[in-house]
Amino acid sequence: MSRERLSAGQWARLEAELRRGPPAHGFEDDQRWTLKRVKLLIGPMFHVGYTVQGVWKLLRRHGWSCQVPVRRAVERDGAAVEVWKQDVWPEVEEWRRTWAPTSASRTRQDRP
Template sequence: MERLSSRQWERLERELKRGPLAHGFDDEFQGWTLKRVKLLIGRMFRVGYTVRGVWKLLRRHGWSAQVPLRRAIERDDEAIEVWKAEVWPQVEGPRRTWAPTSASRTRQARG
C-alpha cells in the first residue's frame, strides 16, 4: 500500500527534479540516494518509509537506479546505430565454432 497520495507524489517528483543541492545535501556527490529520498519524504510529508520501501516507491513510478539527467550534446544516435550494425561485427570477428580444446600448453586436443 502506497503511503503517498498522487498529489504528494507529484510534489515529491518536482522536488527530486530540483536536485539534492536544493534540499541541503551539499557534499561532493550531487545525486539522490535512497537514504536522501527517505529523509526528504519524511521532511516534506511526515511519512516514514524504509530504504527498501523508497526503492519500491521509486521503481513503481518509473524511476531507476541510474537515470542520466541529460545526454551529451555531441551524441549522434544514428551514428551509434551505424557503428553497431557495421563496424562492431568487423571488430568482434567471426564467432568460433565448437571444437575440442585443451588447457594444456604442451598437449594439443584431439578431435
C-alpha cells in the first residue's frame, strides 16, 4: 500500500472542500466530482501531486466511493422517449431470424 501524502488536517480540509461541491471550485458544467477534478483540486491546495489512480486510492481509503446519480436528469423528456421507442426504434432495430436453423461452428455457415 502506498504512503498517504496528506496529513489528517489536510484530509479534513479536502473533505470539507469536496462537500462544498464542484460548482464552488469552478466546475459549473457538471455537478459531479471526477477523479481528475479532485486531482486538480488537491494540487493547488496542498502542493502535492497525485495521479488519477492515486486519487482513487486516497478516496477509497477514507471511505468515499464511486457514485451513480439516483435521479434521472431534469432535462429528460419522458414523452419524447416513448415516442422514439414506438416510432424510431422498430425501424432501427435489426430484424432477427428466429425460425431459421443456425450453427455455432465458425467454419460451417447457416443452411439456406
